[in-house]
């Protein structure tokens with residue numbers, strides 16, 4: 001039985017003041033306890049959000065991290081720094097980081113390994129562009145991202161990873177993949193995990209991300225292989241985020 005996981009990816013939004021307003025808005029409402037709710041917040045707001053979340057079931061996440069513990073990497077944040085703030089999840093390899101900050105499957109792999117070694121659960125993003133989908137290459141691209149991203153990761157560790165399938169053409173565009181297409185790719189990802197790790201594939205949680213809103217979450221979550229959602233825009237409004245968690 002896979003516990004559903006709804007994670008908000010705030011991206012580069014919310015000052016500390018805005019972040020607290022949003023979290024307090026979420027906290028003030030009843031959340032389905034059978035669903036894991038996570039907020040992935042900007043580094044600058046982590047400490048304050050952590051305090052605000054104390055005593056709730058809402059989990060704290062970051063949006064990126066370096067793989068080294070420390071060193072001459074100006075502007076980067078290390079797993080030790082996140083651990084100190086009791087961050088439980090970290091998004092790794094989001095398409096925006098791959099696209100704008102040159103992240104590769106190799107750096108994604110290093111980050112996943114480092115996160116796991118520090119007890120941080122990675123939410124690993126994969127997904128194809130529109131051109132790749134139109135050229136019938138979506139499965140090939142996503143499989144490649146999974147195989148390379150998960151290189152040398154042990155069977156023991158794999159269960160602490162959440163995978164987010166986020167087709168790039170559906171992010172922030174209002175174009176959601178149809179629930180059938182989203183499910184087909186999540187199923188394909190699960191099969192790929194099966195090829196690499198065997199039956200453990202049934203325990204791995206796979207989220208869909210890309211224009212998930214309160215009005216389409218239910219249909220997505222009803223699908224066999226979609227175990228949650230990674231949500232951008234709709235996670236920035238407390239009422240919408242609560243509706244997503246309470247789908």
Ligand code: 13P
Nearest residue numbers: 009171172210211232233
């Ligand atoms: P939107 O929900 O705004 O489309 O963003 C999806 C996303 O990139 C979550 O990581």
